Amino acid sequence: MIANMKMTTLGLVxxxxxGATKVWAEDLACSDExxxxxxxxxxxxxxxxxxxxxxxxxxxxxxxxxxFTEIQGATGASFTYEWSHDGEVVAxxxxxxxxxxxxxWSSKQVDHLSSGWWMVKVVGADGCVLGSSSVxxx
Numbered sequence: 001m002i003a004n005m006k007m008t009t010l011g012l013v014x015x016x017x018x019g020a021t022k023v024w025a026e027d028l029a030c031s032d033e034x035x036x037x038x039x040x041x042x043x044x045x046x047x048x049x050x051x052x053x054x055x056x057x058x059x060x061x062x063x064x065x066x067x068f069t070e071i072q073g074a075t076g077a078s079f080t081y082e083w084s085h086d087g088e089v090v091a092x093x094x095x096x097x098x099x100x101x102x103x104x105w106s107s108k109q110v111d112h113l114s115s116g117w118w119m120v121k122v123v124g125a126d127g128c129v130l131g132s133s134s135v136x137x138x
């Protein structure tokens with residue numbers, strides 16, 4: 001487990017240096033019983049339950065940042081979207097999975113004062129991180 005955590009930390013540091021990064025559940029040794037995060041990505045919008053795009057950086061002038069997820073095999077499970085800005089948790093949004101394939105999203109208002117690193121973690125009721133992504137707003 002410690003080796004997995006070191007790999008995750010190294011991957012996160014490398015990813016932060018080059019733009020958006022994703023850390024998936026298998027890197028954090030979460031139980032398969034919690035389901036699988038098939039997709040987790042930042043977007044400028046969600047249309048017809050799908051992300052409009054995938055952001056590697058937050059474009060200047062964006063007013064709302066979306067985090068889209070697709071979770072499989074977790075019917076009935078509860079998760080939380082944990083939003084952080086520059087390492088400080090700024091919001092926790094509950095998510096209840098209601099089908100075997102569940103697409104959902106959360107959003108935050110952003111502006112020129114929101115520059116810095118944004119991260120969203122999908123956290124299970126037991127505290128296990130199913131997955132996370134981060135993106136920079138310059």
